[in-house]
Amino acid sequence: MMHVQLNKSLHGPEGDFELAVDLQLESGTFLGIHGASGAGKTSLLRMIAGLMPPDSGRLEINGVPWLETSGKAMPPQKRNVGFLFQDYALFPHLTVLGNLEFAANSPSDKDRIPELLRTMELEKLQHSMPGVLSGGQQQRVALARALVRQPRILLLDEPLSALDAPIRRRLQDYLGKIHREYRTTTIMVSHDPSELHRLADRVVELRAGKIVEDRALDQGSGEIPLPKAALKASGRILEIELEGKEVLLRIDTGAQTIRISLPATEAKSLKPGQNITFQASIDTIKILNNP
Amino acid sequence: MNWEPLLLTLKLALTTTLVLLLVSLPLAAWLSKSRSPLKSVVDTLVSMPLVLPPTVIGFYFLIAFSPSNAFGQWLDEHLGIQLVFSFPGLVLASVLYSLPFMVHPIQAGLRSLPPSLAEASYILGKDRLTTFFRVLLPNIRPALFTGLVLSFAHTVGEFGVVLMIGGSIPGVSRVASIAIYEEVETMNYAAAHTYSLILFGLSFAILLSVNLINGGILKRYWR
Numbered sequence: 001m002m003h004v005q006l007n008k009s010l011h012g013p014e015g016d017f018e019l020a021v022d023l024q025l026e027s028g029t030f031l032g033i034h035g036a037s038g039a040g041k042t043s044l045l046r047m048i049a050g051l052m053p054p055d056s057g058r059l060e061i062n063g064v065p066w067l068e069t070s071g072k073a074m075p076p077q078k079r080n081v082g083f084l085f086q087d088y089a090l091f092p093h094l095t096v097l098g099n100l101e102f103a104a105n106s107p108s109d110k111d112r113i114p115e116l117l118r119t120m121e122l123e124k125l126q127h128s129m130p131g132v133l134s135g136g137q138q139q140r141v142a143l144a145r146a147l148v149r150q151p152r153i154l155l156l157d158e159p160l161s162a163l164d165a166p167i168r169r170r171l172q173d174y175l176g177k178i179h180r181e182y183r184t185t186t187i188m189v190s191h192d193p194s195e196l197h198r199l200a201d202r203v204v205e206l207r208a209g210k211i212v213e214d215r216a217l218d219q220g221s222g223e224i225p226l227p228k229a230a231l232k233a234s235g236r237i238l239e240i241e242l243e244g245k246e247v248l249l250r251i252d253t254g255a256q257t258i259r260i261s262l263p264a265t266e267a268k269s270l271k272p273g274q275n276i277t278f279q280a281s282i283d284t285i286k287i288l289n290n291p
Numbered sequence: 292m293n294w295e296p297l298l299l300t301l302k303l304a305l306t307t308t309l310v311l312l313l314v315s316l317p318l319a320a321w322l323s324k325s326r327s328p329l330k331s332v333v334d335t336l337v338s339m340p341l342v343l344p345p346t347v348i349g350f351y352f353l354i355a356f357s358p359s360n361a362f363g364q365w366l367d368e369h370l371g372i373q374l375v376f377s378f379p380g381l382v383l384a385s386v387l388y389s390l391p392f393m394v395h396p397i398q399a400g401l402r403s404l405p406p407s408l409a410e411a412s413y414i415l416g417k418d419r420l421t422t423f424f425r426v427l428l429p430n431i432r433p434a435l436f437t438g439l440v441l442s443f444a445h446t447v448g449e450f451g452v453v454l455m456i457g458g459s460i461p462g463v464s465r466v467a468s469i470a471i472y473e474e475v476e477t478m479n480y481a482a483a484h485t486y487s488l489i490l491f492g493l494s495f496a497i498l499l500s501v502n503l504i505n506g507g508i509l510k511r512y513w514r
Contacts, residue, residue, distance in 0.1 A: 051410050076413045083414045089407035093429040102425070103415045149416065 001027060002153065002185060006047050006057035010209060012038040019043060019209035025202075026234050026277050027062065028183045032196030035206035041189040044206070045155045048187070049083050050076035061152060082146030082184070084159040088138045090130040096141050097126040103148035116144040119181070120174065136167035140174060147178065156188040160195065172198055180230060201232065216254075233258070234277040237270060251276070292482075295462055296470035297489060303378070303466055304446040307385040311393040311442050314386065319397035320423060337395075340388050349455025352384050356456075374456075381457045381464055385446050392441040400434025401427060433505045440501045444494055 002025040010019050019040040025031055033041050046052040048059065050066070050073065059067035067073045091099050100117070104110040117123045120140045130138055139159055146154060156175070160168045176199055179186055190196050196203050197217060205213040235253035247267045249260045260278065270276070322334060340348065356363045356374040366372045374380030404427060412422040428435065450468040457464025459473060467486050474483035 049414060051413070076410075077416045077418060079414075080416070081414060083411065085407045085411060087405060087407055089405070089411035091408065091411075091426055091430070093432075102412075102417075105416050145415070 001025070001062060003058065003060040004044075004048060006044065006054045006059070008040075008043065008047065008052075008054045008057075008209075010040055010043055012040075012208065014038070014208075017208045021206075021209070021211060023204070023211070025185060025187075027185050028232070028277060029202055030179050030186045030188070030200045032193075032200030032203040033187065033189045033206055034191060034193045034196055034203065037191060039206040040209040041206055042157055045083070045157050045187065045189055048153070049081050049155055050074065050079050051083075080149055080151050082149070082151035082154040084139070084142055084146055084154070084156045086158045086161060088130075088135075088142040090138055090141055090145070092130055095127050095129055096122055096133075099130065099141060099145050100148055103145050105149060109148050109150075112148055112150070116147055119178070120144045134167075135163050136171060139163065139171060143171075143174065143178065147182065147184075150182070151184060154184045154186040156186065158189055158191065161191070168195070175199055229282040231280045231282050232277065234275065237272050237274050237276060239272055240267065240270060251278075292485060293470075296465050296467045296486065299462065299465065300447055300467040300490075303381060303385060303449075304443045306382050307389060307446045308393075308439055308443045310382060310386050311389060312439065315390070315393040315397055315438065316428075319394045319401060320427075322394065323398045323401035338391050341391050345388060345449070345451030346455055348384065348388055349452045352380075352387075352452075352456050356380065376456070376458050376460060376464065378463055381453060384452050384456050385449060388449060388452050389442045389445045392445045393438040396434040396438040396441070397431065400431030403434075404430055437501055437505060440497055444497045447490065447494065 002023075004021060004023040004025070006019065006021050008019045010017055017040075021040075021044055023031075033044065035041055043052060047054045047057075053073065054067070054069070056069040057067065058069070059065070065071075065074075066079055091102060094102060097113070097117075100113045101110065104113065117126055120143060122137075122140060122144060125133065125137060125141075130141065133141065143159070159175075160171050163171065172195060175186075175188070178184075179199070188196065188200065193203070200217060202214070202216050204211050204215075233253050235251040235258065237249055238252050238257065239250040241248040241250075242264060243261070245264055246261045247264045247270075249262070249267070249270065251258045251260065318333075318337070322330060322337070353375060354360065356366065358364055358367050358373065358375070363375065366374065372379065374383060408426055408430065409422050412426045413419075417425070448468065449466070450472070453464060453466055453469055454472075457466075457469075459465045459469050465473075467490055471483050471486045471490075474480070474486070
């Protein structure tokens with residue numbers, strides 16, 4: 001769970017305004033933020049990453065305070081976030097592999113590099129310098145580099161805005177794949193709402209520093225081939241019934257009440273009233289009616 | 292042929308360049324980032340040797356460090372340092388005199404880098420010092436090279452400052468430029484020619500190499 005509560009005076013194209021954001025985010029969520037340029041989207045990401053100090057506020061990730069205006073802010077080095085810059089920010093003097101190795105702070109980080117190169121299809125390019133790569137390739141390197149340290153949060157600042165449509169689409173697929181595989185809490189800023197609708201499970205709109213719309217999206221519905229599809233939802237436990245060696249959870253997801261049965265031994269830490277997220281793999285989807 | 296003035300020139304230029312590098316890296320890093328009101332003052336002071344006659348620097352240096360003054364006396368008595376008419380004094384004055392030639396290229400180089408480069412390094416867990424040496428400096432190599440070479444060449448070409456605070460003590464402060472002046476004074480044109488021609492050739496070679504390397508022509512051969 002991530003709690004973001006930040007305030008800052010900013011200068012926008014239409015004069016000064018006050019950014020005031022209060023957000024609760026479940027772990028593993030893909031949050032999309034859209035809004036006109038100058039609405040404070042990038043500033044919000046930079047404050048979460050620790051690159052910009054807010055005027056006041058709080059930042060708490062899984063119970064660990066990152067920032068409290070009264071106390072000392074955790075420096076960006078300690079926050080373990082991944083950040084994708086609009087200009088990729090690859091180190092021009094290092095090869096693709098060198099860029100990834102620079103990010104590794106431990107042997108286990110280093111062990112992750114070959115897998116990331118494979119996932120992002122960069123194996124053949126690993127000895128190239130960033131300067132010779134195309135924009136889409138550079139952004140894939142940047143994404144791989146951001147994932148080397150297994151960040152707790154991945155912050156994407158309009159990462160695809162400099163790319164043209166077909167490459168954008170492919171990068172979106174990469175982002176979706178990465179999110180499904182690593183379940184990293186992701187916050188992506190984009191001025192293009194349709195891009196966010198493809199990827200995010202929750203989208204907020206920022207206007208002059210305030211959240212004016214906050215919507216949960218139903219990701220993945222209508223997709224028929226499902227080699228690796230997963231259901232992900234969150235809700236509140238209403239009731240726990242014991243049925244032999246199994247327990248039956250009744251969960252209120254807001255839209256529907258869902259029943260889940262699981263072995264009683266695995267359910268010891270669950271109590272009614274708790275908010276939970278849950279995940280399941282889906283092998284088929286049936287379309288019941290076409291409107 | 293007396294090689295001593297030429298060797299002394301090279302020794303002075305090398306020492307000065309090395310000291311300058313150590314001084315200029317933190318100074319240029321601070322100047323390229325700072326928004327403090329003090330910055331303009333420091334920036335101006337660094338640039339002063341570009342416009343000031345070297346004799347002015349030499350004159351104040353002489354006044355500040357002369358053993359007949361309180362400060363100069365204190366340095367001599369307590370630390371045993373004599374900066375006037377000595378090689379260390381010459382190095383110190385040359386460092387001040389060539390400061391803009393080292394600071395400005397590094398400062399400009401650092402400012403030309405996108406801020407996201409350093410930020411990306413911070414986010415990847417690297418502290419400021421690591422970021423500076425492993426990310427920023429390697430990406431301003433041409434600027435660094437320009438600074439090194441220009442400082443070296445500028446120190447080779449020094450005359451006024453040396454004359455003011457070093458005099459012309461053989462082996463201590465009689466550098467090539469001073470030697471040329473003295474040879475001409477004593478109508479010894481042949482010796483003056485030799486020194487001059489060597490300095491001319493050296494300066495030409497140095498500046499040409501900067502242009503070639505930074506112009507990318509030599510990049511294929513020099514990495």
